[in-house]
Amino acid sequence: MIRLRAKISSSRGQSTNISHKVGTWSFSAFVILLLTVIFFPGLFAPYDPLELDVINRLQAPSKAHLFGTDEGGRDIFSRVLYGTKDSVGASMVIVLMASGTGTILGAIAGWFGGRIDFYLMRMVDVFLSFPYLVLAMALAASLGRDMRSAILALILVWWPSYARMVRGQVLSIKERLxxxxxxxxxxxxxxxxxxxxxxxxxxxVGVRASMDVGYVLISLTGLSFLGLGAQNPSPEWGLMISNARSYVLASWWYSVFPGIAILLVVSLFIYAADRFSGAER
Amino acid sequence: MAQLLQILDVNKTFKSGNSKVKACQEINLTIGEGEVVGLVGESGSGKSTLANLVLGLEKLDSGSIKFEGVELEKLLKDKSKSFRREVQAVFQHPLLSLDSRKTIAWSIAEPLVINKIGNSASRKARVLELLAAVALDEGTASKYPSQLSGGQLQRVNIARALALEPKLIICDEPVSALDVSVQAQIVNLFLDIQKRLGVAMLFISHDLAVVRHISDRIAVMYAGKIMEIGDTDDICESPIHPYTQALLSASTFTEESDEGREKLKLFRREEVPQKGCPFSTRCPHAIALCREEEIKIQSFASNQESSCLRAQEIFPNLAKK
Amino acid sequence: MSTPLLSVKNLEVRYLSATAKAVKGISFEIQPATCLAIVGESGSGKSTTALAIARLLENSANTKASEILFEGKNILNASKKELRKLRRERIGIVFQDPIASWNLSRKVGTQLLDAFDKSERPERREKLIHFMEKVGIDKAAQVIDMYPYMLSGGMMQRAMIAGALLGNPVLLIADEPTSALDVTVQADLLHLLSELRKEQGLAMLLVSHNLAVVSQIAERTVVMYSGEIVEEGPTSTLINSSKHPYTVNLIRSMPAMDQPRKVNLYTNEVRNASSEGCVYANRCPLVIPICNSQKPELQLIGETNVACHRHSEVKKLLEVSNGSITSDS
Structure with a gap:
């Protein structure tokens, strides 16, 4: 009937606090590991990701090639590691740029209100009225078929949702004492x-951004898969899966390992975001 | 006493949809240098709106506010922000007035940073000096607002208000969110500061007992209008307006009595009438005329001003000035 | 003395998030149709005590007690179902913040009638209108279908009181029912509560930080400091001849109309004190060595129970030193 809870929940127990801390630590460790792989893939990768070795093409996973090799005989394990930069690194950059732009524009719209708010938000509406992947594909295709245009396209598609979210928050923050x-x-x-x-x-914004790294990764690898992002011989994960299409039945490892990499990173970011937003409440 | 702040015929109306709320109607009030003026009224009487108007946080509909003889509008446009240095504020909710993500030291130093006073070393020294002035220890500087109690937080807000050495501090219900024993400490702090620095204050509260303790003069507001102004002792000992009398009986520490019960009727919230005296619906002395004629503030001997039409009928000895 | 309506023995509460106890083993009784007030500053454990008695702290604190007897039954062992029934029919509860206690998006009447079975609601609704009129809400039949945000703070609190009375309770727990309101509205609501109490034969547990509020309606008063009872007794005796320095502090620190103006109000400074002695040793102006080493027990002196080593001297000492201990900082 009446919200007695409000009074009580303010002094919630310590247990949530501790598990929240553990969660934060393991997530930070995971991000640090990812960043190390992004900047120094050579530390972990046994082979050069681009070096052709046609004799050993399409080898099944073995001690020499942990994840097997592709149609050029390149080591898939090394390619997945090197591909972290093009896939996860690029996704992080996209989210950083999109959330930064969105936050600033959203805050300006919310704070000043009036005409600035009106025009900025109509622009946001235009972006948000298209299905985001279709819009990203159209933009990426018209900007040229390479990694840079795919990144730019995704930034353009992603900032409006941050702008709208931040504007809403600013409207309430600006009334505070x-x-x-x-x-x-x-x-x-x-x-x-x-x-x-x-x-x-x-x-x-932080919670939203960590979740979005996952979603952007899916979109970016999707664009590459369709040929609108990274171009051969880049070890970008989506592109690798795209290349592996012809060998799916005979050489399962070629498509499965990049796929697992995508799955792992996406679910970890989304899980972390979920935990953060839970701890906040 | 030289006039520091003049509020002249100020009007402010809020509109939301079809309804209009007249928050301030023809308010006239002056504060001299180093003078403490108390402003008393219930919530919704427009006293906080008046504070916001003086601070330039709301725009007035008509009338004028002058600070040291200069129009407020002009002062706010002035790029040197001198007005912002000379008039400071302390608000009701000590926790909500501070940015929860900033340390206490940051918050106290902010006015100095914004007004480009001193360098980082001199600001640091000034923060410690201000903390000492409000009786907080140095360790407080590095804490966050959520780590302090309400009384400590209000001290921080006062330190922040003092940082720029203002001539006037607007205190909008600075103690009403605090415990009784903490209220006393904060009121004492205001008294000490006033004695030491001679700063003028507009002290707003719904509790006449608190306001009486600190003010030189008191203005009583009801439904956007000033009901009575006068020296503190006159207002508290020989109030002319029936509303002031009602307020007085509410804040005195009395046992229940039949007389007290009669007075309690005065506290029932009624709709404010569109015409005539706003208090006429609750007033025990109201006659038909009160509901017809617009009220006007009148000066009486003994420097008291009251807007009650029947003042002289109720107090036959009262002489007009 | 007749059997008390509520009797609390050795109540201890520790919040899960804190290491120290919020309430440290307190005992008191409420007689039927009387009002007991708990007075203290924020953090003294007074609200916690009230919430613990209503068993509203289940998920956030450990509550221990020898017993909490309500109408002869130990509420500590009550099942969830029994508790719900108890809160619906025997105990009414009113909280401090009228705005935070309401769900602003549901109608006043709907919210207050939620606790009752569908079949009972039409009848209860009539009763609610009756109570709302009683607590001074004009046009109650219309207000019942309004949303809380349309009402002023005083009105919301009145409606809350009407709702608390709806189940015909014998005990009303009011946690700072007037602190968030204007002085004038406070006076009216307090008057109303004491009227209702006489009419309905209602017992009341009133929690407040303001002794002035309490003095108007409570027969007995408990003064709490830092989770312990420091003084307990009939309200008028307690106010007129307090034997504990903290009670004296509470009374003197109130700005009153008959005080000299522009003179510092009575407060005293906070010091460090040992944890073994009296809880008030950290602020007490009359502290002597024994206060830091030995905890004073509550003992009956005249009409009041006092926990102070120097209770016999308090009156004399504080009057003599009236001027010298009034400095703040």
């Missing part, structure tokens, strides 16, 4: 926006 207090000591719009308002959106 400490914003009024900041105005009474003479803070300018710029100072209020960057010192007080945007830092208060970090948490929700």
């Amino acid at each position: 400490f914003i009024r207090a900041a105005r009474t000591v003479g803070a300018s719009n710029f100072q209020i926006l960057f010192w007080h308002i945007i830092p208060h959106t970090y948490r929700t």
Whole structure:
């Protein structure tokens, strides 16, 4: 009937706190590992990802080739490791750019309101009214078929949802008392926006961003699979799966290992985001 | 006493959909240098709106507000932000007035940073000096708002308000969110600061007992209008307006009595009438005329001003000025 | 003395998130149709005590007690079903913050009638309108179909009280029912509560930080500090001849109309004190060595129970030193 809970839940137990900390630590360890692989794939990879070795083409997984080899005899394990940069690294860059742009534009729209808000949000509406993958494909295709245009296309498709989310938050943050207090000591719009308002959106944007790394990875590998992103001989995961299409029945390992890599990274990011948003409540 | 702040015929109406709320109607109030003026009223009486108007957080509909003789609008446009240095505020909710993601030191130093005063070393020293002035220890500087109690947080807000050495501090219900014993500490702090620095204050509260303790003069507001203004002792000992009398009986520490019960009727919230005296629906002295004629503030001998039409009928000895 | 309506013995509460106990073994009784007030500052454990008695802390705190007897039954052993029945029919509860206690998107009447079976609702609705009129809500029949956000804070709190009375409770637990409201509205609501109490033969547990509020309606008052009872007794005796320095502090720190103006109010500073002695040793102006080494027990002195080593001297000492200990910082 009446929300008694509000009073009680403020002093929730320690247990959630501890598991939240463990979760944060293991997620950070995972991200650090990914970053190391992205910047120094050579530390882990036994072979050069581009070196052809036609004699050993389409070898099944063995001690020499952990994940087997592809139609050029290249080591799939090494290619998956080197491909982390093009797949996960690029996804991270996309999310960083999209969330940054979205946050700033959304905060500006929410804070100033009026005409700025109206035009910015109509622009956001235009982007959000298309299915995002179709829009990304169209943009990537028209910008040229390479990795750079795929990244640009995905940034363009992704920022509007951040802008809308942040704008909504700013509308409530700007009514808070400490914003009024900041105005009474003479803070300018710029100072209020960057010192007080945007830092208060970090948490929700962070949760959203870590989830989006997963979704962007799927989209990016999807674009590459369709030939709109990375081009041969890049070891990008989506492209590898695309190449493996002709050998699916005879050489299962060729498509399965890049696929597992995608699955693993996507689910870990989404799981982490889920945990963060849970701990926040 | 030189006039520091002048509020002249100020009006402010809020519109939402079809309904209009007249938050401030023809408010006239002045604050002299180093003077503490108390503003008392119930929630919804427009006292916080008046504070926001003075702070330039809301735009007024008509009338004018002058600070040191200069129009507020002009001061706010002035790029040097001198007005923002000279008028500071302390709000009701100590926790909500501070940015939860910033340390106490950051929040206290913010006014200095914004107004480009000093370098980082001198600001640091100033923060410690201000913490000492409000009786907080140095360790507080590195803490976050969520780690402090309500009383400590209000001290932080006061330190922040003092950082720029203002001439006027607007205190909007600064103690009403605190425990009684903590309220006393904060009221004492305001008294000390006032004695030491001679800063002028507009002290807003719904509790006459608190306001009386700190103010030189008191203004009583009801439904957007000023009901009575006068020296604190006059207002508290010989109030002219029936509403002030009602407020007085609400904040005195009395045992239940028949007389007390009669007075309690005054506290029932009624709709504010569109015409005439806003208090006429609750007033025990109201006559038909009160509901017809627009009220006007009148000066009486003893420097008291009251808007009650029947003041002289109720108090036959009262002489007009 | 007749059998008490509620009797609490050695109540201890520790929040799961905290290491220290919020309530450290307190005992008290409420007689039928009387009002007991618990007074203290925030963090003294007064609200926790009220919530623990209503058993509303199940998921967030460990509650221990020798017994909590309500109408002769131990509520500590009550099942969830029994508790729900108890809260619906025997105990009414009113909370401090009128806005936070309502779901703003559901109608007033719907929310208050949720607890009752569908078949009972039409009848209860009539009763609710009756109670709402009683607590001073005009046009109750219309207000019942309004949303809470349309009402003022005072109105929301009145409606909450009406809802709490709906099940014909014998005990009303009110946790700071007026603190969030204007002075004038406070006075009216307090008056109303004491009227209702007389009319309905209702017992009340009133939690407040404000002794002035309490003095108007409570027969007996418990003063809590840092999770312990420091003084307990009939309200008027407690106020007029307090024997504990903390009670004196609470009374003197209130700004009153008959005090000299622009003179510092009575407060005292916080010091470090040992954990073995009296809980109030960290702020007490009358502290002597024994206060830091030995915990004073509650003992009956005249009409009140006091936990202070120097209870016999408090009145004299604090009056003599009135001027000298009034400095804050």
